[in-house]
Amino acid sequence: MMKTPLLVSHLFAYSQTYFPTKEIVSRTSNGVHRYTYAEFGKRTHRLSAALAALGVRPGDRVGTLAWNDHRHLEAYFAVPNMGAVLHTINIRLSSDQLSYIVNHAKDRVLLVDANLVHLLTPIRQQLTRVQAFVIFGGDASILDGPLQPAYSYEDLLTQANPNFSYPIELDENSPMGMCYTSATTGLPKGVVYSHRGIYLHSMAMGLANTAALSESDTVMPIVPMFHANAWGLPFAAIWFGAKVVLPGPAPSPGVLLDLIAEERVTLAAGVPTIWLGILKELETQPRHVALRMALCGGAAAPPALIQAYEEKHHIPFVHAYGMTETSPLALFSRLKSYQEKLPYTQKLTLRATQGLLVPGLEMRVTNGDQDVAWDGAEMGELLLRGPWIADGYEDDERSKDTFIDGWLHTGDVATVNEEGFVKLVDRTKDLVKSGGEWISSMDLENALMAHPAVFEATVIGVAHPKWNERPLAFVVLKEGQSASKQDLLTFLTEQFPKWWVPDDLIFMHEIPKTSVGKFLKRSLREQYQDYLQRRQNDTEIPE
Ligand code: AMP
Numbered sequence: 001m002m003k004t005p006l007l008v009s010h011l012f013a014y015s016q017t018y019f020p021t022k023e024i025v026s027r028t029s030n031g032v033h034r035y036t037y038a039e040f041g042k043r044t045h046r047l048s049a050a051l052a053a054l055g056v057r058p059g060d061r062v063g064t065l066a067w068n069d070h071r072h073l074e075a076y077f078a079v080p081n082m083g084a085v086l087h088t089i090n091i092r093l094s095s096d097q098l099s100y101i102v103n104h105a106k107d108r109v110l111l112v113d114a115n116l117v118h119l120l121t122p123i124r125q126q127l128t129r130v131q132a133f134v135i136f137g138g139d140a141s142i143l144d145g146p147l148q149p150a151y152s153y154e155d156l157l158t159q160a161n162p163n164f165s166y167p168i169e170l171d172e173n174s175p176m177g178m179c180y181t182s183a184t185t186g187l188p189k190g191v192v193y194s195h196r197g198i199y200l201h202s203m204a205m206g207l208a209n210t211a212a213l214s215e216s217d218t219v220m221p222i223v224p225m226f227h228a229n230a231w232g233l234p235f236a237a238i239w240f241g242a243k244v245v246l247p248g249p250a251p252s253p254g255v256l257l258d259l260i261a262e263e264r265v266t267l268a269a270g271v272p273t274i275w276l277g278i279l280k281e282l283e284t285q286p287r288h289v290a291l292r293m294a295l296c297g298g299a300a301a302p303p304a305l306i307q308a309y310e311e312k313h314h315i316p317f318v319h320a321y322g323m324t325e326t327s328p329l330a331l332f333s334r335l336k337s338y339q340e341k342l343p344y345t346q347k348l349t350l351r352a353t354q355g356l357l358v359p360g361l362e363m364r365v366t367n368g369d370q371d372v373a374w375d376g377a378e379m380g381e382l383l384l385r386g387p388w389i390a391d392g393y394e395d396d397e398r399s400k401d402t403f404i405d406g407w408l409h410t411g412d413v414a415t416v417n418e419e420g421f422v423k424l425v426d427r428t429k430d431l432v433k434s435g436g437e438w439i440s441s442m443d444l445e446n447a448l449m450a451h452p453a454v455f456e457a458t459v460i461g462v463a464h465p466k467w468n469e470r471p472l473a474f475v476v477l478k479e480g481q482s483a484s485k486q487d488l489l490t491f492l493t494e495q496f497p498k499w500w501v502p503d504d505l506i507f508m509h510e511i512p513k514t515s516v517g518k519f520l521k522r523s524l525r526e527q528y529q530d531y532l533q534r535r536q537n538d539t540e541i542p543e
Contacts, residue, residue, distance in 0.1 A: 019241030027248030049164030058083030092515030114138025190394030361386035432461030
């Protein structure tokens, strides 16, 4: 067989040839912007030319600090097409983390949304390798600000050589992108993606067993384009010719739902907290939506959330699992055809698992050196390998702790049932070890979120003088609903062994979230680690 390289530029060229009239809709600070794939293609080409004129060469890193919009999408293709490396930067990092990753990645040019420039101005002096800041949008005065040298994106595109030619064929294993993932302790870790990995990951998104993404879809990545390639959706959607909808700066649940309804989005993707927000909006101000798949991942989707979307709103809700290190999609929870006959509660339980391995990957769930039995009970760490799984962190000693003997050690503890469905029990560090026995914080959270009065819930392990660790729950109630601590603990007692039930439950207005919308357990742990001891001593307890 021919050894044609698998390159991002091939996805782009195919899409330009076959789908020039398809539409890209992008919400920006100046209103909704619409254009065709053909216009997108011309601008993408000009962006490559403009970057080359700024001195970017194959292998150089180009950072983006931007929301999900059409200019970010142009960068998604322009940078890899020219052989350079697209480094998407999380806009919610601290100044220290930002300067660390821009320097560590050796970013040469940064593409920055005008309304995010303020994140870089205090650290400009530390970004010694950055030679140019290219600003998306904003007025001319922003170019005279402290971020220098600064260029207007639109001006650069206008002046760029439209006949710029791309470098000769690249090696498919060469880097095309990178993204940093936050570590539990220490500095963020850089994951580098290859053309081959992203090509195959995009192809996997089109499989009927996964997202079945196709030309007939209207795809809206809600998941930020600065996080794990927005789950690879921009690459797959453009390749296959889908209409693309990009929700722009800081979209609220109302804005998202309006876009879903008005643009007739068929597939949207986000973390559970996003889907919880949209559900609330759907219930207070219903809109007609045409979603064929609400894709939810990044954190466990509570069964109650799946049920609410499907039973009340007839929106198919699909749970998937992945990591920055896995490009990211690795597991997809869709029933096998013969499982459709199972009773609803059994189907729901299965669909709330993280699901089956995506074709193309390999997995093991191990306890020490031994693989666990596929009995839905024995727990072990999930290991993955395959063409879109990273094999190390960029220039980082910590690689050796995670990439061992050719396998990525995910740090996620899971069981596998007889059919191969993987159920995450917890992150290794989130499992609660009470008197030597494991308690799954994820199971408790899912159960709490099934209570009709509960909006959000999370559970952490905190120190206990006798049992070493005990679960502590945090709950946000739905607006206008009430439930007492005792109601909720009794609700759990009906479903779990007594020793699983949290020692206490704290009501909050909001659970702190990570930069990508997951529950920020670390900050709760810091604040509440000695809560039970203090309660025992009857000392002051934080609000
Ligand atoms: P990140 O690299 O920041 O996207 O985080 C990856 C981690 O998120 C995984 O290792 C899991 O712990 C968690 N995660 C991702 N998807 C899911 C899911 N569907 N259910 C539970 N946890 C998930």
